[in-house]
Amino acid sequence: MKKIQQIMLSITLLSYVMSQAIAQEKVDTITLKKGEVFDILLLSRYPNTETDVKSYFETASPVARRMSYQPLPGWYNITKYTQGNHGPEKLILAKWDNMATREAFLDHILNEVEDFHERRRKIWSYFGLRYYEMEEDISFEIHRDQFQVATAFWLEAGELSSDFYEKWLAEISSSGGQILIELSEGKSPFGYQYDPEYFVISSWENKNAFDAFQVKMKQLELDIIQHINEFILE
Secondary structure: OHHHHHHHHHHHHHHHHHHHHHHHHOEEEEEEOOOOEEEEEEEEEOOOOHHHHHHHHHHHHHHHHHOOOEEEEEEEEEEEEEEOOOOOOEEEEEEEOOHHHHHHHHHHHHHHOOOHHHHHHHHEEEEEEEEEEOOOOEEEEEEOOOEEEEEEEEEOOOHHHHHHHHHHHHHHHHOOOEEEEEEEOOEOOOOOEOOOOEEEEEEEOOHHHHHHHHHHHOOOOOOOEEEEEEEEEO
């Protein structure tokens, strides 16, 4: 009887450890230091390009890593669009040590991989890139079991834009959402432009909470918005 109890206890402990491990796997921790550059990549890939992708990463990734490129946790599938006509399939996050190395990469890579841009065009039907220099240390967590939303705004310039954005953030907070990161004043290199004034990743307890927020959003003054691109992350 005692042996059976020990076995059952072992199974219970093992189940607990496994459940904890699974829970931890669902959380991506993103940590950025002041001065580092945060990449937002939005991609859609052509079908039947597996061989080209393998060759691309084997060739370009070592160069990027030498110049401080570091992938951040998680490749996020884009499962649904709520607004906008940009249609990537994945959101990928990465970082570089500083702006100088980030901006030097696209020039330097051509010295080692002359057909770098041609390779990209052959693989990806959509390649949007925007990067942001961090003004302070920042860390946030993306919980995969929650409802994650990425929103990009193209707004008219001026004080009205600031007013709208403050109201929008306040509505998220009052609706039970949480801002994980908000970004502005980014840069997009020529040929890879994705240039909203604001880019935000928010987290919601579930889809119903986000849908209720969307109803409130429709009541806000939207005349100053030129374009919104918003999508659900998985």
